[in-house]
Every structure is written in C-alpha cells, then in structure tokens.
Amino acid sequence: MDQSKWFFHPIFIFVFSIVALGLSLFLYIYWYVEVSSGLHTLITKFDLRPDQVLASQTWVVIMVLSILVGIILMGIFTIFVYNQKTFQLYRLQNNFINNFTHELKTPVTSLKLFLETFLKHDLSRNDQSTYIRYMLADVNRLSDNINSILNLAKIESKGFGEEFVRAELVQTVEQFCHDNRHLFKNCSITITNLTGKPIFYCIDRALFEMLLMNLLTNAVKYNQSGTPRISISFEVHFPKLLIRFSDNGIGLEKPVLKKIFKKFYQVGKSDNMSAMGSGLGLYLAQQIAKRHKGKITVQSEGIGKGAVFTLALPERSKLV
Amino acid sequence: MPPTEKQRILVIEDEEHIAEGLKLNLSLQGFEVRIAGSGSAGLQEWKNWRPDLIVLDIMLPGIDGFSVLQNIRLEDAQIPILILSAKATTQDKIKGLSYGVDDYLTKPFHLEEFLLRIERLLARSTRVVAGGGDGHAQVPEIFSFGSNQIDFTNAKAHCQAGTISLTEQEIKLLKLFISNQGKMLSRKKILEIGWGYAGVTTTRTVDNFIVRFRKYFEEKPKNPVHFKSIRSVGYLFEP
Numbered sequence: 001m002d003q004s005k006w007f008f009h010p011i012f013i014f015v016f017s018i019v020a021l022g023l024s025l026f027l028y029i030y031w032y033v034e035v036s037s038g039l040h041t042l043i044t045k046f047d048l049r050p051d052q053v054l055a056s057q058t059w060v061v062i063m064v065l066s067i068l069v070g071i072i073l074m075g076i077f078t079i080f081v082y083n084q085k086t087f088q089l090y091r092l093q094n095n096f097i098n099n100f101t102h103e104l105k106t107p108v109t110s111l112k113l114f115l116e117t118f119l120k121h122d123l124s125r126n127d128q129s130t131y132i133r134y135m136l137a138d139v140n141r142l143s144d145n146i147n148s149i150l151n152l153a154k155i156e157s158k159g160f161g162e163e164f165v166r167a168e169l170v171q172t173v174e175q176f177c178h179d180n181r182h183l184f185k186n187c188s189i190t191i192t193n194l195t196g197k198p199i200f201y202c203i204d205r206a207l208f209e210m211l212l213m214n215l216l217t218n219a220v221k222y223n224q225s226g227t228p229r230i231s232i233s234f235e236v237h238f239p240k241l242l243i244r245f246s247d248n249g250i251g252l253e254k255p256v257l258k259k260i261f262k263k264f265y266q267v268g269k270s271d272n273m274s275a276m277g278s279g280l281g282l283y284l285a286q287q288i289a290k291r292h293k294g295k296i297t298v299q300s301e302g303i304g305k306g307a308v309f310t311l312a313l314p315e316r317s318k319l320v
Numbered sequence: 321m322p323p324t325e326k327q328r329i330l331v332i333e334d335e336e337h338i339a340e341g342l343k344l345n346l347s348l349q350g351f352e353v354r355i356a357g358s359g360s361a362g363l364q365e366w367k368n369w370r371p372d373l374i375v376l377d378i379m380l381p382g383i384d385g386f387s388v389l390q391n392i393r394l395e396d397a398q399i400p401i402l403i404l405s406a407k408a409t410t411q412d413k414i415k416g417l418s419y420g421v422d423d424y425l426t427k428p429f430h431l432e433e434f435l436l437r438i439e440r441l442l443a444r445s446t447r448v449v450a451g452g453g454d455g456h457a458q459v460p461e462i463f464s465f466g467s468n469q470i471d472f473t474n475a476k477a478h479c480q481a482g483t484i485s486l487t488e489q490e491i492k493l494l495k496l497f498i499s500n501q502g503k504m505l506s507r508k509k510i511l512e513i514g515w516g517y518a519g520v521t522t523t524r525t526v527d528n529f530i531v532r533f534r535k536y537f538e539e540k541p542k543n544p545v546h547f548k549s550i551r552s553v554g555y556l557f558e559p
Contacts, residue, residue: 102379105406106335109428113341116431121348131344134337 010087014080018073025069029062092264096279099266103145107138148280151210155287163206169199169243173232176212187220187228194235201241201313203292211288214281215296215309219247241315246308252300260298261286289313326352327442330371332362332388333404334380338427342375342404342434349435359383363391363516371399373442376421378405378412386419387512393420394495394513400441404429459495465559466546468537470494479536489514493529497547497557506554530555 006012036058042048114131117123123131170193177189193199219230229248234241252260252267259265266279282296289296294313300306329351333339336357343353354369356362359380366374374392378385389401400422405412408426416424423437463470468479472495475486486494493514497505507526515525530549534541548556 102406105427106338109406110335110337110341112428113338113345113431117341117345120345120431127344131341134340138337 010080010083014076017076021069021072021076025065028065032058032061089263092262092279095266096264099279100145100149104142107142107145110138111135111142148284151284152280155207155284155291164202164204166200167203167205169201169203170234171198172203172205172208173212173243176209177216180213180216183217184220184228184230186226187230189216190229190231192231192233194233199234199241204288207288207291211285211311214285215245215311218281219245219249219307223247223249225249236315239315241313243311243313244308245311246306248306251303251305251307252298253303254300257298257300261296326350327373328352328354328369328371329373329375329438330354330356330362330365330369331375332356332359332365332380332385333375333377334358335377345431345435346438349438357381359385359388360516362388366392372445373438374399374401375438376401376403378403378407378416383512383516386415387509388516389416389419389421390496390513391516394492394499398445400445402437402441404434459498463494463498466537466539477536480539481536484536490529490532494533497555498559501557501559504550504554504556508554510554526555 114135117131118128170191174191177184177191216230220228225248231244231246233244233246235244236242256267260267261282263283264279265283286296289311292313294311297310297312299308299310329346331339331342331346331353333342333355334357339355339357343355346353354365354371356365359382362374362376362380363383365371376385376388380388383391385403385405389403392399392401397420401420402423402425403416403421404425404427405416406427413424422441425434425437459472461471461473463472468477470477470479470486472491475488475491477484477486493510496510496514510526530547531541533547534544537546538544546558548558550556
C-alpha cells in the first residue's frame with residue numbers, strides 16, 4: 001500500500017461515499033417533492049379525488065429515507081474505522097516481523113558461528129567452556145523468543161489454561177524472584193506488604209508468573225544504572241488491591257505511556273536498534289491482567305526517572 | 321600463507337557473542353582484531369587505529385551502519401568494508417553497495433565463506449595500494465559548479481568570495497554534499513555522517529556551516545541556488 005493512487009486512498013473513498021450518499025438523499029427528496037407536486041397539478045386539472053391518488057405520506061417517506069441513509073452512513077463509518085485499525089495493525093505487524101527476524105537470526109548466527117569454529121579448530125578446554133556458555137545463553141534467548149510467540153497464541157485463544165488456584169501473592173512473588181535469581185543477579189529487589197496480612201488470591205500460576213517475568217525483566221533490561229533497583233509493594237485501595245513495581249530504569253516519555261501496552265508496539269525505531277525485543281511483553285502482561293479481571297497502568301516522570309507499573313486487581317475476588 | 325606483519329581488522333558489531341566469535345576466528349587466522357560495540361566507537365577506532373579492513377553490522381545502537389559507512393567513505397574510498405547484517409532484503413544490499421561497501425554477507429553466514437571473502441578483500445586491497453591507490457574518496461579532485469571551483473588536492477576554493485582555504489570539516493561536508501547531489505539530507509544525517517555524532521547534539525552546528533558555504537559559493541547568499549534549505553527537514557545541494 002505504499003504508492004497507491006490518491007483515489008484509492010481510504011479517506012478519499014470515505015469522504016466521497018458520504019458526499020454521494022448525502023447528495024442522493026437530497027435528490028430523492030427533491031424528486032419526490034417534484035413528482036408529488038406534479039401529481040397535484042394533474043389531480044386538480046382532471047378533478048380527481050386527491051386521497052385516491054396521493055396518500056399524503058410525504059413526511060413518512062422522507063423520514064424513512066433519512067433513517068435508511070443514516071444507517072448506511074453509520075455502516076460506512078464503521079467499515080472505515082475498522083479498515084484504519086487493520087491497516088495500523090498491519091504496519092505494526094510488519095515492524096514486528098522485521099524486529100523479530102533480527103531477534104531470531106542473532107542467536108542463530110552466534111550458535112552457528114561457534115559450532116563451525118569448534119569443527120574447524122581444536123580449542124582448549126577453557127576456551128571451549130567459555131564459548132559453550134555463550135551458546136547456552138543464545139539457546140535461552142532463542143527459546144524465550146519462541147515462548148513469547150507461543151504464549152501469545154495461547155493467551156489469545158480463549159481456552160488457555162484457566163487453572164485458577166488459591167495462592168498467597170506475596171509469597172508467590174518472593175518465590176518467583178528466588179527461582180529466577182539468575183536473571184536478577186546485580187539487582188536489588190525489595191518486596192513490602194503494606195497491608196500487614198497475607199493476601200490470598202485466585203490466580204493462574206503459570207500466567208501470573210509470565211506477567212511477573214515480563215514486568216521484572218523489563219525493569220532490568222531498560223535500566224542503565226549499575227544496580228537496577230526494583231521495589232514491589234502490595235497495598236489495598238478499596239475496592240482494589242494494588243501491586244506496584246517501581247524501578248530506577250530509563251523511564252518513559254509521556255506520549256508513549258498509553259501505547260506501550262499495544263500489541264507489537266515498541267519504544268524507539270526498528271531501523272536503528274533503539275527498539276529492543278518483540279513488542280509483545282507488555283501486551284501479554286496486560287492480557288494476563290485482564291484474565292484476572294485486573295489492569296496494568298504505568299506512571300513515569302519522564303526519561304531517566306524510572307517507571308512505576310501498577311497491577312490493580314479487584315479486591316472482592318480475593319477469596320473464592 | 322600467514323601475513324608477515326599482522327593485518328588489522330576492525331569488527332563493528334553490537335552483539336557481543338557474534339563479535340567475540342568473529343574475533344576468535346580472525347585471530348586464529350592470524351589477524352589482529354579489535355571490536356567496537358557501537359557506530360561512534362567504531363568510527364573512533366577507525367580513526368585512531370587505522371585498520372586494514374572493517375567488518376560492519378548495520379543495526380547498531382546510536383549511529384547505524386549505513387551512516388558509519390558513508391562517514392568512512394567520505395575520507396577513504398579504498399579501505400575494504402564488509403557488511404555483515406541480518407538485513408537480507410535486496411533493497412538493503414543495494415543501499416549498502418550504493419554507499420560503497422565492498423561485500424555484503426547476511427546473517428546467519430558460513431564461517432568458511434566469511435573468512436575467504438575477508439582474505440579476498442584484503443588481497444585485492446593490498447594490490448590496489450601497491451598499484452598507487454591514494455585512498456581518497458569517490459569525489460573528483462577538482463569539482464566545479466556555477467562559477468565556483470573546489471580543488472580538493474590543495475584544499476582551496478575559487479569562488480564568489482575569492483580564493484579561500486577550506487578547513488578539514490568544510491572539505492568533509494562538501495564531499496558529503498557532492499556525493500549526494502540532488503538528494504535531500506536531514507540535519508541529523510549530516511551530523512551523523514559528517515561528524516559521527518549520535519543523539520542530542522545541537523543541529524545548529526550544521527546550520528552555521530551552511531551559512532558559511534552560502535557566503536563562499538552563492539551569488540546571493542539570501543537567495544541560494546546551490547545550498548537549498550528544505551523547511552524543517554534539512555538541506556539539498558544542487559550544482
């Protein structure tokens with residue numbers, strides 16, 4: 001759709017069809033009035049009984065016509081909006097494919113390079129283990145990428161999992177950080193429960209951990225300080241339970257705050273690598289929050305000032 | 321055949337693993353290798369270390385590979401440069417080749433093929449240098465437009481303002497404009513290619529140079545015909 005002719009442009013077609021429809025409504029009414037007044041002269045000329053020929057329903061006809069045209073207009077408008085949305089999604093998806101190709105090709109390139117090196121040269125045991133560790137990291141990166149694609153498909157198809165179990169949230173988060181401590185090596189993570197009592201909640205454990213993984217790895221990935229700090233706090237703001245994830249990362253600009261939860265959206269440009277990752281993480285996290293009848297919001301004071309992601313869950317479904 | 325004096329190869333690549341892998345293989349092959357993790361670091365290393373060949377990635381943080389390539393080509397048209405990129409479309413290859421890259425290899429690549437290409441490039445460039453190549457850019461040595469004449473051999477211009485000596489930066493920018501004549505250049509691109517800057521540096525610098533060029537080369541600096549402004553975007557040079 002790059003260099004198509006101006007008369008194929010959706011906005012032009014939209015405006016044109018509305019004008020055409022408006023004009024036709026005007027003409028319908030104009031002709032109708034014309035014809036009926038012509039009939040009137042005929043009737044008076046031949047001295048016929050008017051109600052025999054003209055059931056005077058002029059206003060009814062005009063009203064019906066207007067309603068019909070109104071419905072058609074609404075239809076056109078809806079189609080137009082949907083078309084625009086589809087096009088936007090198409091562009092984002094294209095962007096995503098470009099980025100994702102890079103994300104997939106990079107670890108594969110590295111793996112291939114080292115495997116071919118091993119075939120070609122006899123390396124010392126020490127060197128070998130260094131490069132094998134690189135390769136393992138690459139395999140992990142690759143499988144993370146594949147997982148996020150697969151998870152996306154799963155979450156979008158309605159029947160996924162839905163294995164809700166009762167769990168204590170603070171403990172779940174602590175356990176998660178402990179299990180994945182290799183990912184947060186240089187970070188300081190503090191967890192505080194401001195409610196003062198254990199919080200039992202119905203969650204899908206696998207999904208909830210995926211959400212935690214996305215929020216926490218983002219806090220580390222988009223962070224330029226030597227020791228990334230993440231503080232997680234639990235508090236009740238009736239009727240909601242709030243879990244806040246605040247970090248000292250690179251922060252976000254105001255205009256992108258709302259967009260970051262969109263599918264395939266990435267901060268930065270794809271052509272100069274200022275955009276990282278797949279553009280799926282926060283979209284996934286938001287979908288998971290929705291599955292739990294909650295919502296994720298974000299606040300940031302601006303670039304370089306960190307960000308706070310807040311997961312708000314309805315307090316009432318705390319105990320089921 | 322092992323090289324008598326170690327030839328130097330600069331690898332500009334932001335993916336650490338790939339960079340390490342390339343360094344390992346090239347070192348085993350008998351080359352001296354350095355790694356630069358970003359476009360600006362790469363340019364710095366190229367200026368200071370003067371490598372014999374450059375392996376260049378395109379998607380780099382800050383200044384991208386294409387700008388690095390253009391920057392280098394403004395000063396040196398001879399040094400062999402091989403692009404190694406995940407970008408595999410024909411458009412990308414054509415873009416790279418039109419900016420003056422010698423070879424283009426897409427990721428993932430075959431190690432053996434990569435090493436052979438490197439050796440070919442080096443062998444050829446050694447021959448060119450031996451044959452009297454002066455390592456100068458693709459711009460002609462004497463360039464005339466309007467009633468102006470620029471002589472790059474002695475950095476002098478015979479122009480509206482009389483005969484003047486050009487500074488190194490002026491020469492670089494003139495070459496950039498000449499090799500992109502008729503094409504719009506944004507201020508950002510001019511900064512990236514001409515100065516090797518990325519990010520927040522003020523674009524006023526570019527404007528100041530343009531003002532100077534107009535004073536040198538335009539009959540009516542207020543109403544330029546060669547160095548045209550494109551509103552809120554950048555500049556266009558037309559001879």
